[in-house]
Amino acid sequence: xxxxxxxxxxxxxxxxxxxxxxxxxxxxxxxxxxxxxxxxxxxxxxxxxxxxxxxxxxxxxxxxxxxxxxxxxxxxxxxxxxxxxxxxxxxxxxxxxxxxxxxxxxxxxxxxxxxxxxxxxxxxxxxxxxxxxxxxxxxxxxxxxxxxxxxxxxxxxxxxxxxxxxxxxxxxxxxxxxxxxxxxxxxxxxxxxxxxxxxxxxxxxxxxxxxxxxxx
Numbered sequence: 001x002x003x004x005x006x007x008x009x010x011x012x013x014x015x016x017x018x019x020x021x022x023x024x025x026x027x028x029x030x031x032x033x034x035x036x037x038x039x040x041x042x043x044x045x046x047x048x049x050x051x052x053x054x055x056x057x058x059x060x061x062x063x064x065x066x067x068x069x070x071x072x073x074x075x076x077x078x079x080x081x082x083x084x085x086x087x088x089x090x091x092x093x094x095x096x097x098x099x100x101x102x103x104x105x106x107x108x109x110x111x112x113x114x115x116x117x118x119x120x121x122x123x124x125x126x127x128x129x130x131x132x133x134x135x136x137x138x139x140x141x142x143x144x145x146x147x148x149x150x151x152x153x154x155x156x157x158x159x160x161x162x163x164x165x166x167x168x169x170x171x172x173x174x175x176x177x178x179x180x181x182x183x184x185x186x187x188x189x190x191x192x193x194x195x196x197x198x199x200x201x202x203x204x205x206x207x208x209x210x211x212x213x214x215x216x
Contacts, residue, residue: 016150018110018119020126024138025098027063031143032096034173036084038067047071047082047161053135057167061100062141064172068100071161072168084159087113090178091153096145097174099123104131105164110146113157121146123169153179 036042038049049067053059057076060068070078086092099106106123124131134140148156163169 016118016152016155018152018156019147019149020121020128020144021147022099022127022142022144025061025063025141025143026138029063029065029098029173031098031173032175032177035176036174038069038172040067044085045069045082047080047084048075048078050078058170059101059135059168061098061170061172062136062138064098064100064170068170068172069161070168070170071163073163073165074167077163077167078169080162080165082161084161084174085157086159086176087157088176088178090181092148092156092176092178093153094145094147094177095159095175096143098141098172099128099144100141100170100172101133101135102128102131102140102142103133103163103166103169105166106131106169107162107164108169109160109162110152110156111158111160112155118152118156119146 036044038045041049048070050058050060050070051067054076057074058070058072058078069082069084071080071082072078073080086095102123104122104124107120109120110118112118121128123129128142128144130140132140161169161171
């Protein structure tokens with residue numbers, strides 16, 4: 001029991017963070033093969049999808065082809081907020097997308113299944129710059145990558161996109177990188193402690209049974 005107590009006492013939650021990086025966009029698109037390109041309907045996205053630009057309301061991201069997602073201030077800019085479901089069978093290692101014509105009022109929240117916010121990123125900060133709304137510059141239409149660590153790899157369930165009541169936050173070519181099935185996350189220290197304790201109890205039980213058989 002003392003051994004178990006000591007193991008449990010050092011069990012701390014794994015550190016979790018979502019780290020952002022970005023590179024200028026390209027035309028044609030040169031990033032990873034998209035998980036969602038919005039060229040056809042997907043149940044994972046509950047927001048608006050457009051196939052063209054409309055001055056003053058929305059602009060197709062530089063390097064984007066076909067459909068793209070958008071949230072804005074009115075139906076022509078896109079329904080807001082828009083939520084992308086990223087749940088799946090395996091933990092998420094990273095996630096990327098084209099962030100079109102970056103504005104400082106564009107915002108994406110990373111949330112767990114209960115709606116708790118794991119991280120928030122806004123245009124113009126956190127390496128997502130410049131936020132000048134330029135619709136044709138590779139610099140303002142960046143391929144943004146979010147690297148997921150710790151418990152957030154399994155806790156991340158959805159991305160919620162908003163645009164501060166203005167038009168618009170456009171994005172495309174969402175790529176989700178997951179752990180292969182054979183590489184599931186390593187159990188937390190508390191789980192290891194329980195497993196070790198369980199193995200100890202099983203071993204003790206086997207020793208008792210062997211002793212009883214020996215003296216029978």
